[in-house]
Amino acid sequence: MYEGPVQDLIDELGRLPGVGPKSAQRIAFHLLGADPADIARLQQALQKVKEGVVFCDVCGNVSEEATCRICRDARRDPGSVCVVEEPKDVLAIERTREFKGRYHVLGGALDPLSGIGPDQLRVRELLARISDQEVTEVILATDPNTEGEATATYLVRMLRDFPGLTVTRLASGLPMGGDLEFADELTLGRALSGRRTV
Amino acid sequence: MSLYRDTGVVLRVQKLGEADRIITLVTRKHGKVRAVAKGVRRTTSRFGARVEPFAHVDVQFYTGRTLDIITQVQTLDAFGAGIMSDYQRYTAGCAVLETADRLSAEEGEPVLRLYLLVTGALRALADGQRDSSLVLDAFLLRAMAFAGWAPAVRECARCNEPGPHRSFSVPAGGSVCPRCRPAGAAIPAQDTLVLMDALASGTWDVAEAASPNARREGSGLIAALLQWHLERQLRSLPLVDRKGVPSGQ
Ligand SMILES: [Zn+2]
Ligand SMILES: [Zn+2]
Numbered sequence: 508m509y510e511g512p513v514q515d516l517i518d519e520l521g522r523l524p525g526v527g528p529k530s531a532q533r534i535a536f537h538l539l540g541a542d543p544a545d546i547a548r549l550q551q552a553l554q555k556v557k558e559g560v561v562f563c564d565v566c567g568n569v570s571e572e573a574t575c576r577i578c579r580d581a582r583r584d585p586g587s588v589c590v591v592e593e594p595k596d597v598l599a600i601e602r603t604r605e606f607k608g609r610y611h612v613l614g615g616a617l618d619p620l621s622g623i624g625p626d627q628l629r630v631r632e633l634l635a636r637i638s639d640q641e642v643t644e645v646i647l648a649t650d651p652n653t654e655g656e657a658t659a660t661y662l663v664r665m666l667r668d669f670p671g672l673t674v675t676r677l678a679s680g681l682p683m684g685g686d687l688e689f690a691d692e693l694t695l696g697r698a699l700s701g702r703r704t705v
Numbered sequence: 706m707s708l709y710r711d712t713g714v715v716l717r718v719q720k721l722g723e724a725d726r727i728i729t730l731v732t733r734k735h736g737k738v739r740a741v742a743k744g745v746r747r748t749t750s751r752f753g754a755r756v757e758p759f760a761h762v763d764v765q766f767y768t769g770r771t772l773d774i775i776t777q778v779q780t781l782d783a784f785g786a787g788i789m790s791d792y793q794r795y796t797a798g799c800a801v802l803e804t805a806d807r808l809s810a811e812e813g814e815p816v817l818r819l820y821l822l823v824t825g826a827l828r829a830l831a832d833g834q835r836d837s838s839l840v841l842d843a844f845l846l847r848a849m850a851f852a853g854w855a856p857a858v859r860e861c862a863r864c865n866e867p868g869p870h871r872s873f874s875v876p877a878g879g880s881v882c883p884r885c886r887p888a889g890a891a892i893p894a895q896d897t898l899v900l901m902d903a904l905a906s907g908t909w910d911v912a913e914a915a916s917p918n919a920r921r922e923g924s925g926l927i928a929a930l931l932q933w934h935l936e937r938q939l940r941s942l943p944l945v946d947r948k949g950v951p952s953g954q
Contacts, residue, residue, distance in 0.1 A: 525722055617792075619799035619941035620717060620758075653757045653785055657795040664792060692780045693754040 513539065565636070567612035567629045569594045577609055584608045586643040590633065590662065592616050592650055600648065608644070611636065616654035617661055625661065633662075637669055644673045651679045651697075678703075707768040711735050712781060714823050715760045716806045720746070728756045728775060729806060730764070731823055736816050737809040740766055740773040752778040759785040759798055759827055782824075787831030792946050794830045797841040799941040801826045804845060807935055808852050818851050838920065838947045839912055842927050843904040850905065854878070854934045856926075858902045861885050869898060875929045897922040921947070 508514055513535060521531035538546065562568070563575035570576070577583055577597075587608030591597055597610050613628045625631075636642065647662055649655035659676055666674050680698045681690055690698075713730035716737075721727050724746045729739050745753040755762055756775065761782040766773040788798045805823045809816045826844035829835050849855055857879030860867050866882040872890040874881050880898060881890055896919035903911035904923070915923070928942055 524720065527722065617795075619796050619944040620803055622940035622944070624944040652754075653759065653789050656785075656789040657792065660790055660795065661792040691752060691754040692783045693757070693786060696783065696786055 563612075566610045567614060567632065568597050568610055582607075586641055587646065588633075588636070588642050588644070589646040589648050591648045592655065592658070596648065596650075606646075608646075613649070613658070616649055616658045618654045628658075630662070630665070634665060637666070637672065643671060644675065647674065647676045651677075708765060708776070709735070709768070710763070710765045711738070712761070712763050713738065714784075714802075714805075714820070714827065715756055715758050715762065716802045718756065718758060726756065727772065730762075731805050731809050731816060731820050732764075733817060733820050734815060736814045737806070738766065738773060738813075740764075740775045741769070742775045742778075755780050757785055758802060759788050759831075761824055761827070782828065782831075784827040784831040787833060788827065791833065791837070793948065794833065794837045796941065796945045797837040798827060798830050800841055800939065800945050801830070801844050803939050803941045804848050804931070807937075807939070808848055816851075819848065822847050822851065835909070836913070836948060838924060838945070839904065841945065842901075842924055843907065843912070845927050845931055846901065846905045849931060849934070852934065854930070855905070856880075856901070856930050858898050858905065869895065871895075873898070873926065875926070875933050878930075891926075893922050893926060894919055897926065901927065917948075 563570040565578040647659040711732040713732035717729045755778045763779040765777040861882035862879035863885035870880040872886045874890040900915040
């Protein structure tokens with residue numbers, strides 16, 4: 508245990524995801540020795556993240572204004588909505604430059620073991636959006652893990668009765684650069700069921 | 706350097722650091738084991754998807770200082786595929802996993818019976834032949850029996866007087882005769898107790914013939930009994946999507 512402020516800082520850092528006690532200590536002592544200008548910038552960034560960032564009214568992505576940049580962009584197709592778990596997933600898909608539609612951020616995945624059901628996510632907002640607007644395609648881009656798959660399953664059930672709506676799921680295949688024999692059963696099974704005509 | 710090998714079911718996964726996970730398994734010979742799977746969150750991981758919840762796996766562990774480390778994994782049954790493709794099965798399966806986690810609190814203490822109950826329930830859910838809600842309730846009743854909390858359904862929970870009895874008391878541990886009946890005891894339909902008896906004994910033709918009302922009442926009593934015995938409430942149980950009851954209502 509260190510004295511006063513240093514230990515307080517270590518404790519706070521240790522509460523961040525992915526930061527263990529040793530890393531917390533290392534970061535704390537790095538900050539202690541850092542240039543005051545660097546610390547000021549970090550302080551400002553921390554301050555702004557809670558004050559300046561809001562969640563978009565429409566899609567739930569992080570935004571600086573009530574409606575985010577993507578939802579305001581008239582060149583983006585409002586008929587196609589890509590459903591993701593977290594704001595970081597929007598960034599990942601944006602980086603591909605493949606998608607010209609809009610997003611819907613759920614705020615997580617259905618995870619009963621953590622007490623997260625449909626009411627804890629932005630599911631109702633998604634359904635309202637599809638009923639009100641001219642959405643013709645929903646792309647389910649939840650994570651390719653157990654919770655993400657179950658979330659996609661649930662959404663398919665909720666969306667299948669909307670007339671004229673196409674619902675697709677991101678294809679899940681084999682990682683590039685790998686050997687087939689090393690693929691796990693779940694990935695290989697999904698790659699097989701999602702095979703396409705060539 | 707100490708290696709050991711066992712078969713187990715993945716109950717839960719938690720993130721650890723940048724790319725690792727802590728995997729909790731209920732195993733055949735070593736009871737509940739918490740072990741680290743290194744690098745499994747990277748897409749290049751060779752066994753990431755094998756240690757997802759519901760997976761029945763053959764695992765090699767290396768005994769670590771604090772937590773053991775998973776060095777090899779082979780899939781025995783990928784129950785997850787059949788479970789996560791149906792939301793009712795998924796929520797029922799999560800309740801199976803959480804119950805198993807809570808009933809095997811002492812790490813390392815053998816829980817063979819519980820391991821067999823978990824694999825049996827997940828196999829039935831993944832097959833999809835039986836109603837997921839009935840599979841869950843049968844599992845919960847048998848898991849309670851494993852824990853020494855089997856509810857009395859034929860005889861009086863207090864004096865053993867042969868029944869059937871009309872009253873049912875969760876705190877007393879099941880059906881109660883008119884003399885032992887505590888204040889506030891419920892009076893379930895006779896069908897409900899017949900259903901619970903059938904689920905506990907695996908008499909599936911009787912269980913599957915039960916009316917929707919008996920099923921609903923039985924699920925309620927079984928959940929109340931389990932929660933009565935557990936110190937903390939199960940998170941997943943209220944989120945189980947039962948047939949005919951849309952989730953979130
Ligand atoms: Zn938006
Ligand atoms: Zn009695």
